[in-house]
Amino acid sequence: MSLLKETIQKIYPQDSEYRDKAKERLDQLAMPPWALGDLMDLSMELAGICRSITPAVARKAIVTMAGDHGVVAEGVSKFPQEVTPQMVYNFVHGGAGINALAKQAGAEVIVVDMGVAADLTDLAKAGKIIDKKIGLGTNNITKGPAMSMANATKAVEAGIEIANDLGKNIDVFGTGDMGIGNTTPSTAIAAIITGKSVEELTGRGTGLDDEQLAHKRQVVSDILLRNKPDPKNGLDILAAVGGFEIGGIAGLILGAAAQKKPVVVDGFISSAAALIAITIEPFARDYIVCAHRSMEPGHRAMQEKLGCRPLLDLNLRLGEGTGAAIAMNLVEAAVAILTEVATFEEAAVAGADK
Amino acid sequence: MSLLKETIQKIYPQDSEYRDKAKERLDQLAMPPWALGDLMDLSMELAGICRSITPAVARKAIVTMAGDHGVVAEGVSKFPQEVTPQMVYNFVHGGAGINALAKQAGAEVIVVDMGVAADLTDLAKAGKIIDKKIGLGTNNITKGPAMSMANATKAVEAGIEIANDLGKNIDVFGTGDMGIGNTTPSTAIAAIITGKSVEELTGRGTGLDDEQLAHKRQVVSDILLRNKPDPKNGLDILAAVGGFEIGGIAGLILGAAAQKKPVVVDGFISSAAALIAITIEPFARDYIVCAHRSMEPGHRAMQEKLGCRPLLDLNLRLGEGTGAAIAMNLVEAAVAILTEVATFEEAAVAGADK
Numbered sequence: 080m081s082l083l084k085e086t087i088q089k090i091y092p093q094d095s096e097y098r099d100k101a102k103e104r105l106d107q108l109a110m111p112p113w114a115l116g117d118l119m120d121l122s123m124e125l126a127g128i129c130r131s132i133t134p135a136v137a138r139k140a141i142v143t144m145a146g147d148h149g150v151v152a153e154g155v156s157k158f159p160q161e162v163t164p165q166m167v168y169n170f171v172h173g174g175a176g177i178n179a180l181a182k183q184a185g186a187e188v189i190v191v192d193m194g195v196a197a198d199l200t201d202l203a204k205a206g207k208i209i210d211k212k213i214g215l216g217t218n219n220i221t222k223g224p225a226m227s228m229a230n231a232t233k234a235v236e237a238g239i240e241i242a243n244d245l246g247k248n249i250d251v252f253g254t255g256d257m258g259i260g261n262t263t264p265s266t267a268i269a270a271i272i273t274g275k276s277v278e279e280l281t282g283r284g285t286g287l288d289d290e291q292l293a294h295k296r297q298v299v300s301d302i303l304l305r306n307k308p309d310p311k312n313g314l315d316i317l318a319a320v321g322g323f324e325i326g327g328i329a330g331l332i333l334g335a336a337a338q339k340k341p342v343v344v345d346g347f348i349s350s351a352a353a354l355i356a357i358t359i360e361p362f363a364r365d366y367i368v369c370a371h372r373s374m375e376p377g378h379r380a381m382q383e384k385l386g387c388r389p390l391l392d393l394n395l396r397l398g399e400g401t402g403a404a405i406a407m408n409l410v411e412a413a414v415a416i417l418t419e420v421a422t423f424e425e426a427a428v429a430g431a432d433k
Numbered sequence: 434m435s436l437l438k439e440t441i442q443k444i445y446p447q448d449s450e451y452r453d454k455a456k457e458r459l460d461q462l463a464m465p466p467w468a469l470g471d472l473m474d475l476s477m478e479l480a481g482i483c484r485s486i487t488p489a490v491a492r493k494a495i496v497t498m499a500g501d502h503g504v505v506a507e508g509v510s511k512f513p514q515e516v517t518p519q520m521v522y523n524f525v526h527g528g529a530g531i532n533a534l535a536k537q538a539g540a541e542v543i544v545v546d547m548g549v550a551a552d553l554t555d556l557a558k559a560g561k562i563i564d565k566k567i568g569l570g571t572n573n574i575t576k577g578p579a580m581s582m583a584n585a586t587k588a589v590e591a592g593i594e595i596a597n598d599l600g601k602n603i604d605v606f607g608t609g610d611m612g613i614g615n616t617t618p619s620t621a622i623a624a625i626i627t628g629k630s631v632e633e634l635t636g637r638g639t640g641l642d643d644e645q646l647a648h649k650r651q652v653v654s655d656i657l658l659r660n661k662p663d664p665k666n667g668l669d670i671l672a673a674v675g676g677f678e679i680g681g682i683a684g685l686i687l688g689a690a691a692q693k694k695p696v697v698v699d700g701f702i703s704s705a706a707a708l709i710a711i712t713i714e715p716f717a718r719d720y721i722v723c724a725h726r727s728m729e730p731g732h733r734a735m736q737e738k739l740g741c742r743p744l745l746d747l748n749l750r751l752g753e754g755t756g757a758a759i760a761m762n763l764v765e766a767a768v769a770i771l772t773e774v775a776t777f778e779e780a781a782v783a784g785a786d787k
Contacts, residue, residue, distance in 0.1 A: 109523055110530055111511070111639035115755065116728065116748025157465070157785040165782040169463055174775030176464055183762065183769045285465035286785060374470065392746065393763075394470025401469065408537065408762040409747075415537045421528030428519040431511040431640060 082236045083330075083359075089337035093127030093365040101126035107422040111431070117390065121368065121413035128341050128366055135250040136341070136414050139186035139407050141400035142241060142331055143170060143177055143255035146324030147196035147216030149225070151260040153298045157286050160216070163259050164197035170257070170399075171207045177255055177399035184407040186253060188400070191241060193234060194323030195258075211237035217321035220264065221301045225321030231314045234323050235359070238330020242338065251410055252335045253370070254328045255400020256348040263295065265351035266377055267302045267320040271310050272354045273380045277303065280377030282347075285396075313358035328352030333359065336366035343410060345403040346373035346395060350381040357385065370406035371395055436590045437684075437713075443691035447481030447719040455480035461776040465785070471744065475722065475767035482695050482720055489604040490695070490768050493540035493761050495754035496595060496685055497524060497531055497609035500678030501550035501570030503579070505614040507652045511640050514570070517613050518551035524611070524753075525561045531609055531753035538761040540607060542754070545595060547588060548677030549612075565591035571675035574618065575655045579675030585668045588677050589713070592684020596692065605764055606689045607724070608682045609754020610702040616729060617649065619705035621656045621674040623731045625664050626708045627738045631657065634731030636701075639750075667712035682706030687713065690720035697764060699757040700727035700749060704735040711739065724760035725749055 080088075101123045106112065113119050125134040145167050151160050169175045170190045181188045190208040192199045196216035203210035213234055217225035226234070242252065262284035269280045281296045306319035317326045329352040335342035336356075344353045344367050357364045369382055371391035382389055390409050395402050423430050434442075455477045460466065467473050479488040499521050505514050523529045524544045535542045544562040546553045550570035557564035567588055571579035580588070596606065616638040623634045635650045660673035671680045683706040689696035690710075698707045698721050711718045723736055725745035736743055744763050749756050777784050 108530070109520070109528070110751050114639070114749070114751035115530060116750065118747055118749070118759075159783050159786070162783050165780070166463070169775060169780040169782060172775075172780070174463070174773075174780045176462070176469060176770065176774050179769035179773035180766055182773070183766045285468070390747070393472055393744070395468070395472070396470065397464050397468035405472075405763065405766055409759065412534055412537045412759055415533035416530065419528075419533035419536070420530050421523060421526075426519070426523040426526070426528045428523060429513050429516050432513070 082239055083232060086239050086333050086337045087360045090360050090362045092362050094130045097130050097132060098123045098127035100132050101417055104132060104417065108420045109423045109426040109428040115416055118409065118413045118416055122417040125341055125413055128339060130339060133418050134414050136410050138248060138250045140189050140245055140249045141177060141181050141186050141253040141255050141404050142189045142191060143257060143400050144191045144193045144324035144327040145257040146194035146322045148258055148260035148264060148322050149217050149219035150221060150263050152219050153221055155263045155295050155298050156260045156284060158259050160196055160259050163257060164195050164199060166257050167195060167199060167208065171202055175399060176397050176401045177404060180401050180404035184404045186404055186407050189245065191327060193237065193327040209241060211327065213323045217323060220320050221298060221305060224306055224319050226318055228314060228318045231318035231326055234326025235330035238327040239334040242331050242334020246338045246340065251341050251343065252331060253343040253400050253403030253407060254331060254345050254349040255403060256324050256328060256398045258322055258324050261322055261348050262375060263299060264320040264322050264325060265348045266299050268316060268351040268354055269377045269381050270303055271308060271316055272358060273384045275380045280380060282375035282377060311358065313355040317355050325352045325355065329355040332356040332367065333363055336363040341368055342366055343368045343370050343403040343406050345370050345400050346398055347375040347378050348398055350378060350385065353385055354381060368410065371402035436593055437586060440593050440687050440691045441714045444714050444716045446716050448484045451484050451486060452477045452481035454486050455771055458486060458771065462774045463777045463780040463782040469770055472763065472767045472770055476771040479695055479767055482693060484693060487772050488768050490764050492602060492604045494543050494599055494603045495531060495535050495540050495607035495609050495758050496543045496545060497611060497754045498545045498547045498678035498681040499611040500548035500676045502612055502614035502618060502676050503571050503573035504575060504617050506573050507575055509617045509649050509652050510614045510638060512613050514550055514613050517611060518549050518553060520611050521549060521553060521562065525556055529753060530751050530755045531758060534755050534758035538758045540758055540761050543599065545681060547591065547681040563595060565681065567677045571677060574674050575652060575659060578660060578673050580672055582668060582672045585672035585680055588680025589684035592681040593688040596685050596688020600692045600694065605695050605697065606685060607697040607754050607757030607761060608685060608699050608703040609757060610678050610682060610752045612676055612678050615676055615702050617653060618674040618676050618679060619702045620653050620731055622670060622705040622708055623735050624657055625662060625670050626712060627734045629734045634734060636729035636731060665712065667709040671709050679706045679709065683709040686710040686721065687717055690717040695722055696720055697722045697724050697757040697760050699724050699754050700752055701729040701732050702752055704732060704739065707739055708735060722764065725756035
């Protein structure tokens with residue numbers, strides 16, 4: 080059996096018994112009912128995911144997946160493609176946003192070359208990044224599919240392999256991305272899976288002006304005309320519009336779900352990957368924690384489709400896993416509420432009048 | 434000169450030179466312009482507050498101030514007054530929400546008896562709490578003022594003293610409250626200072642039903658009829674409606690501002706105290722970081738008056754300083770962005786096309 084099939088077979092919904100056990104304790108904590116709101120909802124999710132009322136979340140990693148996109152030839156990004164490998168070096172040297180924010184949250188940063196259009200073997204040989212390179216960037220998706228079905232499977236399985244390898248030492252995964260041009264395939268994925276209009280979903284990415292935004296909308300429309308994947312087939316969608324790092328993130332999510340571990344999904348690109356993942360296996364949804372609401376306008380529709388309310392809304396639009404890193408603090412906080420706060424009885428505090 | 438006057442004289446606006454220096458660096462970071470959104474706004478605020486582009490935020494304390502309220506005789510809370518001292522014991526034993534969340538954020542919890550209606554001298558003698566007790570709860574404010582003007586000054590100065598004492602070892606303050614019934618005086622403060630209607634501002638506190646909410650609205654209206662403080666005189670408002678812990682928090686905010694240190698303001702009660710503080714000295718506003726948007730409906734109007742957008746919106750309604758504790762992570766994150774992320778030049782990353 081293929082790694083993907085094997086992984087899918089291990090993905091079950093959250094365990095409602097542990098959700099109930101968590102709720103029972105949370106209802107008894109010495110505070111007004113559900114007074115810590117969304118954090119208590121998150122406590123229940125984590126209990127259901129980990130099958131424990133003391134979910135393990137101490138060991139955290141943000142997996143930042145990098146890949147390039149042939150569609151940049153259409154002028155959909157303000158930044159040149161060479162920024163993708165340059166940022167990989169920046170991650171390795173510890174100088175990027177994700178390094179600072181992961182450090183604050185006590186999370187490791189794992190950088191993966193899924194398909195950067197540059198030779199990064201020196202970094203891989205030095206053990207600084209994980210090499211899962213599938214190609215030197217995807218094809219230009221205004222002209223045809225991003226990649227073959229075989230490579231789509233390979234990308235997803237690479238993400239699963241990383242989740243499996245890291246899972247020995249990691250309790251909570253966070254997703255991150257780097258890839259100049261990758262809001263374009265992500266917008267296409269959103270359009271295919273949510274059914275919403277290109278007009279509504281397309282945003283300014285790293286900073287397009289009005290004219291450039293209109294052009295990007297046209298490019299996304301062209302992509303959808305040229306590629307018509309089955310909206311119920313995640314691998315088909317991935318092969319059609321890409322990209323390699325999006326496939327890797329989708330695999331990471333599936334791999335985390337198969338291990339019954341939470342995966343904190345970052346912003347717009349990571350959510351596109353999450354949509355691919357839940358299209359491949361809908362139960363994977365139960366393992367996703369949505370970190371934040373990105374500034375990209377399509378993000379709301381994507382999160383509605385994912386069925387989750389983001390924890391943070393801070394006008395972030397960087398990617399890299401930065402929102403996931405910040406949200407790791409809230410994951411820890413949710414577990415602290417469940418495991419460290421005393422009940423009315425334990426604390427000898429009088430309850431409310433009935 | 435009184436401690437209060439002396440403190441007010443030390444409060445100046447943020448230093449725009451350091452805000453500008455921070456902005457200059459943030460604009461050069463190797464990422465799209467202002468891609469970390471509200472966290473970058475916060476970085477600028479912290480630079481302006483601390484007069485540094487490497488603001489110190491490592492040493493953090495949540496100061497949780499406790500006091501009782503005579504108005505509970507009117508049946509405005511679901512919980513009996515004895516819960517206030519019981520929760521103080523819970524804080525001291527480490528079993529409350531604030532203990533768990535402050536620990537997650539790496540912050541100390543300092544508990545202060547500002548006016549609990551119980552004898553807590555054993556805890557004070559054992560060094561477990563700070564004793565600034567002004568009385569055994571405020572007067573019933575449906576019948577007259579909460580406290581004398583002398584005690585209002587004393588409450589605020591107690592908060593300043595705590596800020597000054599802790600300031601030797603603390604970089605960032607967080608505010609917290611405990612006091613059964615304290616959403617009622619806080620709602621009255623909001624009505625007096627924002628000018629909004631009681632209808633709009635009054636909420637369910639720790640969990641009132643519709644009938645109880647209607648009663649609470651009537652009580653707040655009665656309070657405002659009975660007490661007509663000068664809306665431009667913070668001490669007059671505090672004396673009129675209370676409470677002791679609200680005065681203490683207002684003092685803490687003024688004390689932090691005078692030391693040019695950030696103070697993370699928790700939810701509804703702490704925001705009422707912040708309104709008192711900025712009524713006493715408007716420049717204090719510049720030192721406030723609004724932690725979160727509480728579920729209490731009046732909180733939005735209060736934060737608009739404070740002129741700040743909350744960092745978190747998690748349906749919290751506990752108080753104790755819990756929202757402030759969670760937000761401490763974001764304060765750290767904002768400083769990490771300013772001090773640890775490389776510029777385009779430092780990281781040798783290509784910039785955007787112009």
